[in-house]
Amino acid sequence: MTQVREQDVTANNELIAFRLGEQEFCVDIMSVRDIRGWTPTTPLPHSSAYVKGVINLRGAVLPVVDLAARLGFEPAEPSARHVIIITQVGNQTIGLLVDAVSDILTVNSGSIQATPNVASELARAFMKGVIAMEGRMISLIALDNVLTQNQSGQGLLN
Amino acid sequence: MDTMAAIKQTFFQECEEQLAEMEDGLMMIEREEGDLETINAVFRAVHSIKGGAGAFGLDDLVRFAHTFETTLDGMRSGKLEITPQIVKLMLRSADILADLVRISRDGGEMDETRVSQMADELSRASGAAPAPAPAPQAALEPVVAFGDGQVDEFGFAPTPVAFDFGGDTAANEPETDEFGFAPVKIDFDNMLADDGAAGNLKGFEIAFAPRAELYAKANDPLRLLRELGRLGDMKVACDASQVPLLGEIDPEGAYLTWKISLETEADERSVREIFEFVEFDCDLSVRPVREGMDEATAEDTVKAVLAQVTAQAAVEVVAAPAIAPVVFAELAAAPSPAPVEAVAPVAPAKAPASANTQAAPQQAGQQPGATIRVDLDRVDRLIDLVGELVINQSMLAQRVTEAGIARLSDVAVGLDDLEHLTREIQDSVMAIRAQPVRPIFQRMARVVREVADMTGKSVRLVTEGENCEVDKTVIERLADPLTHMIRNAIDHGLEKPEDRVAAGKPEQGVVRMIAAHRSGRVVIEVSDDGAGINRAKVREIAVKKGIIDADAQLTDAEIDDLIFAPGFSTAATISDVSGRGVGMDVVRRSIQALGGRITISSRPGHGTTFSLSLPLTLAVLDGMVVTVAGQTLVVPLSAIVETLQPKAADVHGLGEKARVIAIRGSFIPLVDVGSVLSYREDEADPLQSVAVMVETENQTQCALMVDGIIGQQQVVIKSLETNYGHVFGVAAATILGDGRVAVILDVDAIVAGSRQDAARAEANRKRSAA
Numbered sequence: 001m002t003q004v005r006e007q008d009v010t011a012n013n014e015l016i017a018f019r020l021g022e023q024e025f026c027v028d029i030m031s032v033r034d035i036r037g038w039t040p041t042t043p044l045p046h047s048s049a050y051v052k053g054v055i056n057l058r059g060a061v062l063p064v065v066d067l068a069a070r071l072g073f074e075p076a077e078p079s080a081r082h083v084i085i086i087t088q089v090g091n092q093t094i095g096l097l098v099d100a101v102s103d104i105l106t107v108n109s110g111s112i113q114a115t116p117n118v119a120s121e122l123a124r125a126f127m128k129g130v131i132a133m134e135g136r137m138i139s140l141i142a143l144d145n146v147l148t149q150n151q152s153g154q155g156l157l158n
Numbered sequence: 159m160d161t162m163a164a165i166k167q168t169f170f171q172e173c174e175e176q177l178a179e180m181e182d183g184l185m186m187i188e189r190e191e192g193d194l195e196t197i198n199a200v201f202r203a204v205h206s207i208k209g210g211a212g213a214f215g216l217d218d219l220v221r222f223a224h225t226f227e228t229t230l231d232g233m234r235s236g237k238l239e240i241t242p243q244i245v246k247l248m249l250r251s252a253d254i255l256a257d258l259v260r261i262s263r264d265g266g267e268m269d270e271t272r273v274s275q276m277a278d279e280l281s282r283a284s285g286a287a288p289a290p291a292p293a294p295q296a297a298l299e300p301v302v303a304f305g306d307g308q309v310d311e312f313g314f315a316p317t318p319v320a321f322d323f324g325g326d327t328a329a330n331e332p333e334t335d336e337f338g339f340a341p342v343k344i345d346f347d348n349m350l351a352d353d354g355a356a357g358n359l360k361g362f363e364i365a366f367a368p369r370a371e372l373y374a375k376a377n378d379p380l381r382l383l384r385e386l387g388r389l390g391d392m393k394v395a396c397d398a399s400q401v402p403l404l405g406e407i408d409p410e411g412a413y414l415t416w417k418i419s420l421e422t423e424a425d426e427r428s429v430r431e432i433f434e435f436v437e438f439d440c441d442l443s444v445r446p447v448r449e450g451m452d453e454a455t456a457e458d459t460v461k462a463v464l465a466q467v468t469a470q471a472a473v474e475v476v477a478a479p480a481i482a483p484v485v486f487a488e489l490a491a492a493p494s495p496a497p498v499e500a501v502a503p504v505a506p507a508k509a510p511a512s513a514n515t516q517a518a519p520q521q522a523g524q525q526p527g528a529t530i531r532v533d534l535d536r537v538d539r540l541i542d543l544v545g546e547l548v549i550n551q552s553m554l555a556q557r558v559t560e561a562g563i564a565r566l567s568d569v570a571v572g573l574d575d576l577e578h579l580t581r582e583i584q585d586s587v588m589a590i591r592a593q594p595v596r597p598i599f600q601r602m603a604r605v606v607r608e609v610a611d612m613t614g615k616s617v618r619l620v621t622e623g624e625n626c627e628v629d630k631t632v633i634e635r636l637a638d639p640l641t642h643m644i645r646n647a648i649d650h651g652l653e654k655p656e657d658r659v660a661a662g663k664p665e666q667g668v669v670r671m672i673a674a675h676r677s678g679r680v681v682i683e684v685s686d687d688g689a690g691i692n693r694a695k696v697r698e699i700a701v702k703k704g705i706i707d708a709d710a711q712l713t714d715a716e717i718d719d720l721i722f723a724p725g726f727s728t729a730a731t732i733s734d735v736s737g738r739g740v741g742m743d744v745v746r747r748s749i750q751a752l753g754g755r756i757t758i759s760s761r762p763g764h765g766t767t768f769s770l771s772l773p774l775t776l777a778v779l780d781g782m783v784v785t786v787a788g789q790t791l792v793v794p795l796s797a798i799v800e801t802l803q804p805k806a807a808d809v810h811g812l813g814e815k816a817r818v819i820a821i822r823g824s825f826i827p828l829v830d831v832g833s834v835l836s837y838r839e840d841e842a843d844p845l846q847s848v849a850v851m852v853e854t855e856n857q858t859q860c861a862l863m864v865d866g867i868i869g870q871q872q873v874v875i876k877s878l879e880t881n882y883g884h885v886f887g888v889a890a891a892t893i894l895g896d897g898r899v900a901v902i903l904d905v906d907a908i909v910a911g912s913r914q915d916a917a918r919a920e921a922n923r924k925r926s927a928a
Contacts, residue, residue, distance in 0.1 A: 040898065041899075042789065042790075042891075042898055042899040042900060042901065043789065043837070044878075044882075044885050044888070044901065045834075045835035045836055045837065045885055045886065045887050045888060045901070046835070046836050046885060046886055046887070047885070053899075054878070054882065054891060054899045055898075055899060056549075056893045056897055056898065056899050058546065059542065059545065059546035059549065059876075059893065060876070060880070060881065061876045061877070061878060061880070061881065061882075061891045061893070061899050062881040062882070063881060063882045091880075092880070092881045092882075093881050
């Protein structure tokens with residue numbers, strides 16, 4: 001699987017920030033293809049708990065990952081207010097189920113700090129760093145890790 | 159892609175067609191169904207390849223094609239007797255030619271010794287010393303051919319290219335030279351114009367006759383002539399003989415023609431470029447003048463050849479009375495496309511093309527071809543889009559129903575029409591991808607030859623139904639399994655020649671390959687007339703390899719089926735040909751991956767038949783839509799035998815958990831789809847379920863329990879692998895009318911997962927839960 005686009009370190013990064021429970025996270029805007037309201041998914045047999053199932057996006061079948069569950073939080077109870085962020089990771093298109101999109105940020109890569117040591121092992125595996133902004137702390141999600149944590153190169157399962 | 163590369167690509171595409179035609183012809187000759195025309199067709203194919211290869215400087219190809227052609231010419235002229243040995247030699251040469259073409263296209267190393275050996279053999283056969291044919295001459299050769307009495311070729315059996323002489327004189331088809339059905343008009347120009355192929359170019363003889371349209375479009379011949387003058391020294395002669403008397407003159411008519419002799423360094427293209435904007439509004443001929451060939455002789459040559467063609471044509475008329483003599487008279491007098499209509503019936507090789515020509519005989523400058531080449535990606539994109547259209551259409555229909563709009567309202571009626579249209583579009587688009595199985599059958603002919611050579615068996619391949627059309631992807635993915643099956647049929651199936659004779663069979667074995675459409679699927683049968691499956695031996699091996707228990711009770715069909723078991727190989731000695739560990743299990747798996755099934759039947763002493771049943775397309779599937787644990791699933795209709803409502807009296811427990819259902823006296827295992835797919839923990843109550851009887855690839859039956867049946871529907875297959883990965887028990891996904899995704903069951907996996915292979919399912923479940 002190819003790597004998600006890495007921005008030039010000195011450049012300003014545009015990020016999409018979203019909420020999972022009380023916490024704020026963000027992903028690189030370049031990997032975001034679409035943002036949609038929650039639509040019921042079709043569960044897949046034998047799938048991990050964090051895979052909510054698959055949805056139809058303009059004729060393509062793509063999986064929706066409950067990001068909260070993936071990070072080891074309480075699994076989401078999807079409602080109409082939940083949002084699916086469609087992201088492109090390598091050759092695959094994947095939906096991330098989040099509580100709400102909160103912001104679009106422009107940050108200098110210099111202001112991305114290393115993930116503090118206190119976070120859980122699981123959560124840290126998916127975080128590239130944290131950003132301090134107006135008193136908030138926003139964690140930058142490494143999308144490729146979200147997918148390849150189990151097994152490299154094979155998508156979410158297998 | 160630059161123009162040259164594009165032309166080259168076209169050349170290779172045409173090579174493939176020519177190779178196919180060549181192979182076809184040779185096979186016909188082998189079956190002794192060929193006549194002189196068949197040999198001619200083969201000759202033409204090889205000749206075209208040579209001509210094109212010469213233009214691209216593919217010397218190896220040209221050299222071999224030339225040798226091949228020489229031998230074919232011997233056959234054609236009757237100098238060389240057509241014996242089975244010669245035909246075999248031809249077929250092997252054809253293989254080498256095909257290899258050379260492919261290597262020229264894809265790069266790679268050709269086994270030089272193989273080529274030269276074959277070339278020597280060919281030369282010996284044709285009784286000539288190995289004749290090196292230098293590449294550059296190839297392009298010129300047709301001219302020579304005219305001179306030495308091979309004109310007959312042009313007298314009958316024109317191929318479609320010959321119909322091209324209507325207008326596009328600049329056609330740069332590599333093989334134009336050869337099909338100079340009407341050399342009178344254009345082909346000569348091209349032949350002689352072939353870049354520096356002969357003599358040094360001195361200049362051009364140009365005849366320019368504007369038509370009234372040229373003037374009507376405000377073009378001025380004077381300016382064109384002035385432009386031409388810039389290219390070099392020019393002598394212009396105006397022919398005013400056609401100008402009528404003043405009283406008869408049409409002020410807007412065109413009466414003047416010019417003859418220009420131009421001495422120039424420039425090539426023909428630059429000359430033609432000047433006339434680019436008027437080329438359809440004038441009669442233009444540009445004839446190169448070469449050194450050592452003064453104008454007078456050039457003209458004489460043309461005249462001489464013309465005379466010869468006409469004379470030859472007259473002879474031909476006697477030989478083939480189907481051609482009205484008048485055609486040739488016309489041809490010589492007025493080389494217009496009109497005679498094509500009359501000649502068309504004698505060009506059976508390319509009937510559709512000629513038919514097309516008949517329909518539109520005078521579309522100046524247009525190819526009469528009935529086909530176009532389209533990038534496969536574009537077709538696939540179109541298919542995807544149509545798939546989405548179908549989904550969208552059914553979503554719309556559902557929304558309209560939900561909105562409570564009356565069935566007979568205009569909206570609903572319009573929607574019905576839309577549905578018909580989308581179905582039709584979908585069918586038509588699918589048809590674009592459909593291809594005849596012919597090429598793959600031809601490839602198998604080669605496999606047969608090679609394997610027969612290797613095993614020392616004499617084998618005849620009989621094919622039927624080559625025109626059966628199947629999706630291109632299916633065809634492509636059939637090559638390996640079919641190759642394997644053919645190899646097996648010859649290596650394992652057919653007996654050694656002496657054994658055959660002892661068994662009272664002809665020494666030559668027969669392998670049959672038959673394709674046919676049967677109820678929406680294509681069935682391909684590969685059969686041999688060998689000894690059939692040695693069941694005792696198969697059983698013994700299966701026991702030895704631990705595939706079955708020594709005391710297992712198996713029917714004949716079950717024993718036959720064992721050869722599909724992984725790790726099974728019957729060859730006592732591992733031969734070059736088969737028995738390399740990849741067995742029939744690989745074949746079965748690749749056929750299954752195509753959504754097909756393979757079955758075997760064998761009669762001791764009479765042979766073995768494998769039959770493949772394949773879907774016509776991989777893009778849509780007929781499915782039964784069912785519900786399981788609140789989920790909507792699709793079961794491929796091809797696997798379903800029947801559906802029924804289990805009755806309490808028929809359901810029996812067997813062991814701890816397993817249950818069977820009694821149907822017409824036999825007990826069929828009941829499988830709860832919901833629990834196999836981990837949609838629910840507890841097994842469903844059979845009495846509350848609907849049993850869908852399915853048959854798996856290995857002919858075992860199983861009853862799948864589902865909660866309810868919604869209906870039958872054609873569904874568009876969507877890959878789950880693209881964005882996710884393979885899921886156990888799921889073949890693919892689809893999008894239903896409500897826009898939601900439904901999974902398509904992999905019936906075999908589910909049955910396997912529930913039965914013999916429960917352990918694997920368990921492992922899979924654990925793995926995915928981790």
